[in-house]
Amino acid sequence: MNPFKYGCVVSGEFLCPRPELERQLKSYIQSGQNIVVHGERRMGKTSLVRHVVGSMRGIRMLYIDLYCIRTLSDFCRRVLTGLAASNENMSFLKKAMALIHRLRPSVSFDPATGSPSISIDARAAEEPESLEVVMSMIRHLASSEKFCVVFDEFQDILDLDNANVILAEMRSTIQFQSDTPYIFMGSVRNDMLGIFENDDSPFFKSAIPFTVGPIEEKIFANFLIERFRKGGRIANETTVKALISHADSVTGDVQELCEAIWETTGNGSTIDIDDIPAALKLIFSREGEAYGATVRSLTATQVSVLRALAETPQPRIFSTVFMERTQIMNTGTIRAALKRLIVKRLIYEYGGEYRFTNPFFREWLLLKM
Ligand SMILES: Nc1ncnc2c1ncn2[C@@H]1O[C@H](COP(=O)(O)OP(=O)(O)OP(=O)(O)O)[C@@H](O)[C@H]1O
Numbered sequence: 524m525n526p527f528k529y530g531c532v533v534s535g536e537f538l539c540p541r542p543e544l545e546r547q548l549k550s551y552i553q554s555g556q557n558i559v560v561h562g563e564r565r566m567g568k569t570s571l572v573r574h575v576v577g578s579m580r581g582i583r584m585l586y587i588d589l590y591c592i593r594t595l596s597d598f599c600r601r602v603l604t605g606l607a608a609s610n611e612n613m614s615f616l617k618k619a620m621a622l623i624h625r626l627r628p629s630v631s632f633d634p635a636t637g638s639p640s641i642s643i644d645a646r647a648a649e650e651p652e653s654l655e656v657v658m659s660m661i662r663h664l665a666s667s668e669k670f671c672v673v674f675d676e677f678q679d680i681l682d683l684d685n686a687n688v689i690l691a692e693m694r695s696t697i698q699f700q701s702d703t704p705y706i707f708m709g710s711v712r713n714d715m716l717g718i719f720e721n722d723d724s725p726f727f728k729s730a731i732p733f734t735v736g737p738i739e740e741k742i743f744a745n746f747l748i749e750r751f752r753k754g755g756r757i758a759n760e761t762t763v764k765a766l767i768s769h770a771d772s773v774t775g776d777v778q779e780l781c782e783a784i785w786e787t788t789g790n791g792s793t794i795d796i797d798d799i800p801a802a803l804k805l806i807f808s809r810e811g812e813a814y815g816a817t818v819r820s821l822t823a824t825q826v827s828v829l830r831a832l833a834e835t836p837q838p839r840i841f842s843t844v845f846m847e848r849t850q851i852m853n854t855g856t857i858r859a860a861l862k863r864l865i866v867k868r869l870i871y872e873y874g875g876e877y878r879f880t881n882p883f884f885r886e887w888l889l890l891k892m
């Protein structure tokens with residue numbers, strides 16, 4: 524079996540320990556501190572938080588994933604999905620349902636797994652009061668048992684109508700729960716920063732920032748060597764460090780590369796950097812179609828800028844060299860294209876530099892375009 528996993532939350536043997544971050548996070552949670560977890564995509568935010576909170580005794584994790592919510596009733600349903608996953612005990616669920624009776628809840632059971640889920644009346648959930656109803660349900664439940672409430676992809680709240688009113692109302696119930704730690708997590712850096720750092724936002728400075736960056740190189744290298752060994756491959760420190768750097772030290776991308784390396788090498792073989800091209804070929808064969816569709820959805824100008832970014836390490840965007848590469852001599856046009864590419868989440872700005880969100884997409888562009 525492939526000893527590497529990517530594209531999902533990891534736990535158990537697939538999770539590389541991050542002792543320093545785990546200790547710090549645990550200590551914030553123990554002191555009831557609200558926390559905002561920042562970090563680039565696929566760094567391991569969700570895995571870390573779920574692992575830490577999940578391993579703390581006497582604390583129940585209410586994990587609520589707000590990914591792509593569009594309406595207030597989506598929000599309410601996600602809270603209830605998280606709630607049913609946090610505790611399947613019927614008396615707990617009945618207590619929760621009594622607290623939200625205005626949303627006309629009902630419970631059903633998955634025929635395959637037997638797991639319960641709570642559904643609510645969609646129309647009732649669309650009423651503005653429903654936010655207060657579910658938030659005060661959380662408050663009530665957390666007053667009789669220690670909870671840690673985790674909102675993942677929190678920035679997607681901004682896509683709701685009246686997002687600011689909703690944020691203000693959430694903040695007003697959360698601020699009185701000094702014993703319940705809330706963790707707000709998100710991968711769209713600018714949006715998350717806006718919610719917690721703009722002084723006109725209801726969540727301004729309401730949570731302590733906590734950054735999840737790359738895993739410390741030595742720790743990650745040892746972990747990867749051990750995973751390769753487990754999967755019947757031999758890898759030395761120099762090679763795995765090269766793999767880490769090839770994937771820009773992004774945890775999930777490193778795992779994806781290692782997964783493909785394992786797939787494309789034989790049992791008992793020694794891994795080498797010469798194995799990278801075959802692994803990339805496999806990644807492109809899986810993802811090339813999606814990359815192609817992405818390129819087709821762009822304008823010619825955007826593609827030129829993207830290609831120039833791919834070709835230029837640490838690009839100085841408005842330098843003559845860069846502009847000649849794009850063949851666009853108008854800085855306003857380049858700036859507009861960059862903005863669109865960021866909105867489409869293909870690139871992001873980091874310390875004044877533009878980086879590809881997906882390093883393999885960058886390599887594919889260099890190869891194909
Ligand atoms: N501690 C870890 N040890 C090993 N691999 C990890 C670890 N954390 C994350 N990963 C790898 O990164 C991938 C993404 O992890 P996760 O979903 O936790 O990151 P994330 O930062 O929440 O991502 P997103 O920005 O997409 O929400 C996992 O599938 C796994 O391959």
Ligand SMILES: [Mg+2]
Pocket residue numbers: 568569570675710
């Ligand atoms: Mg995540």
